[in-house]
Amino acid sequence: MLEDVTVQIIGAGLAGCEAALQCAKHGVSARLHEMRPDVQTEAHRTGDVAELVCSNSLKSTEPGNAHGLLKAELGIYGCVLLECTERTRIPGGKALVVDRQRFSAEVQSALDDAGIEVVREEIKEIPDKLAIVASGPLTSPELADSLTGLLGVKRLFFYDAIAPIVAADSIDMNVAFAASRYGVGQDYLNCPLTREQYDRLVNELLEAELHPMKDFEERCLFEPCLPVEELARRGKETLAFGPMKPVGLVDPKTGKRPFAVVQLRKENAEGTMFNLVGFQTRLKRSEQKRLFRMIPGLDKAEFLRFGSMHRNTYLHGPEVLLPTLQTKVRPDLFVAGQLTGVEGYVESIAAGLVAGINAARFCKSEDLVQFPEQTMLGGLLKYITTPNQEFQPMNANFGLVPVLKQKARGKEKRRLLAERALEAAGQDRSHLNGDEI
Numbered sequence: 152m153l154e155d156v157t158v159q160i161i162g163a164g165l166a167g168c169e170a171a172l173q174c175a176k177h178g179v180s181a182r183l184h185e186m187r188p189d190v191q192t193e194a195h196r197t198g199d200v201a202e203l204v205c206s207n208s209l210k211s212t213e214p215g216n217a218h219g220l221l222k223a224e225l226g227i228y229g230c231v232l233l234e235c236t237e238r239t240r241i242p243g244g245k246a247l248v249v250d251r252q253r254f255s256a257e258v259q260s261a262l263d264d265a266g267i268e269v270v271r272e273e274i275k276e277i278p279d280k281l282a283i284v285a286s287g288p289l290t291s292p293e294l295a296d297s298l299t300g301l302l303g304v305k306r307l308f309f310y311d312a313i314a315p316i317v318a319a320d321s322i323d324m325n326v327a328f329a330a331s332r333y334g335v336g337q338d339y340l341n342c343p344l345t346r347e348q349y350d351r352l353v354n355e356l357l358e359a360e361l362h363p364m365k366d367f368e369e370r371c372l373f374e375p376c377l378p379v380e381e382l383a384r385r386g387k388e389t390l391a392f393g394p395m396k397p398v399g400l401v402d403p404k405t406g407k408r409p410f411a412v413v414q415l416r417k418e419n420a421e422g423t424m425f426n427l428v429g430f431q432t433r434l435k436r437s438e439q440k441r442l443f444r445m446i447p448g449l450d451k452a453e454f455l456r457f458g459s460m461h462r463n464t465y466l467h468g469p470e471v472l473l474p475t476l477q478t479k480v481r482p483d484l485f486v487a488g489q490l491t492g493v494e495g496y497v498e499s500i501a502a503g504l505v506a507g508i509n510a511a512r513f514c515k516s517e518d519l520v521q522f523p524e525q526t527m528l529g530g531l532l533k534y535i536t537t538p539n540q541e542f543q544p545m546n547a548n549f550g551l552v553p554v555l556k557q558k559a560r561g562k563e564k565r566r567l568l569a570e571r572a573l574e575a576a577g578q579d580r581s582h583l584n585g586d587e588i
């Protein structure tokens with residue numbers, strides 16, 4: 152055991168609080184440093200710990216749903232914030248919806264009970280001793296500079312223009328065809344559109360319902376990442392000459408170049424997930440489903456991640472992080488939460504749990520733990536730390552875990568994947584100390 156060590160945790164958001172509580176659970180002292188309420192972010196409104204910045208829903212609790220499965224695994228691994236959600240839950244159907252003020256108060260009281268101090272100060276420099284950086288997607292600029300300097304990366308990614316991702320087995324391969332432009336490979340799937348289909352899609356894009364933008368988000372819009380609906384607004388043909396251009400592509404079914412295409416690019420090495428290239432969007436989720444299912448080949452698309460746009464500070468995980476959530480440059484420096492490249496409340500809590508457990512183990516000179524790849528948690532960690540030039544933030548989804556040996560589709564596939572994940576998590580006690588089992 153490193154003598155008298157306290158783990159310094161920057162940010163008392165979802166990940167930071169979970170990490171601190173895991174340290175305490177594992178017998179190691181932790182201190183949180185939180186800049187609010189003195190210094191606010193663009194999205195937070197209070198000085199509360201674990202403030203939910205937007206929705207008060209933490210999504211599904213059904214294990215057959217990726218977010219539900221992640222929660223079930225976190226339950227097995229002893230997640231404290233999940234317990235706080237249960238105590239502050241309000242009716243919301245199958246979704247885990249909480250009273251946000253009571254949830255923050257519950258987390259505060261868990262911190263108090265564990266003797267964890269929350270120091271109200273903005274940290275501008277990465278500490279030179281054991282620490283967890285959990286400062287989130289709205290990390291203050293000076294801290295972000297200090298982190299990039301230390302990690303030796305040119306920049307953090309400052310803006311998220313996220314395109315939707317669909318499950319590979321929900322793409323109709325009788326319509327889509329595999330080809331790269333000018334016949335130099337088959338890396339992309341291409342959904343071909345006729346002039347009529349293209350016009351209909353563009354018209355719908357012009358009419359569709361959008362998420363309203365906050366001021367700071369409008370300032371963040373920049374040319375290379377314009378949302379697809381914004382491109383449509385610039386002119387009827389803009390998309391046909393932009394992300395939907397068909398040049399160098401021939402549809403093998405017609406032997407002709409289509410009028411336009413939507414290209415789908417593999418999102419993981421296994422090829423279970425594909426993203427819609429250039430289709431970053433602010434459309435409401437229901438609209439994304441409706442419109443993007445109009446694309447030939449995607450009429451039954453299962454959306455694993457919806458498109459979104461907001462300011463986001465995140466690391467290029469594959470370059471700088473290990474699956475233990477240690478930084479590659481400094482084994483005593485951990486990263487947690489959305490900063491790691493995961494996306495979403497529960498995913499951020501999950502990354503806090505991993506960093507907290509491992510920082511505590513580091514402190515006690517114990518082996519650090521990794522999580523089984525069959526689990527949603529293991530799949531997420533693998534995704535954010537596996538080399539990937541096109542790396543973008545990722546939420547929980549079934550494309551992250553290895554494919555099943557047996558053939559199954561839809562609900563049955565998800566049920567089997569969930570069963571396998573929970574069995575793996577149940578058997579995986581490596582995160583516990585022998586005496587806790």
Ligand SMILES: Cc1cc2nc3c(=O)[nH]c(=O)nc-3n(C[C@H](O)[C@H](O)[C@H](O)COP(=O)(O)OP(=O)(O)OC[C@H]3O[C@@H](n4cnc5c(N)ncnc54)[C@H](O)[C@@H]3O)c2cc1C
Pocket residue numbers: 161162163164165166167184185186187192194195201202203204205206207272273274275285286287288289290291294461462463487488489490494495496497499500
């Ligand atoms: C505008 C917006 C809306 C979102 N809406 C949703 C949603 O509805 N559902 C969903 O699942 N996900 C949503 N997310 C994504 C994400 O899940 C949340 O941002 C989540 O809170 C991330 O958890 P975190 O612990 O990594 O960061 P946070 O919860 O943001 O915690 C980070 C903490 O660090 C503090 N901090 C930052 N810099 C410093 C510093 N230098 N010194 C000290 N403290 C510092 C911040 O004040 C903050 O309290 C949203 C993100 C954004 C930006």
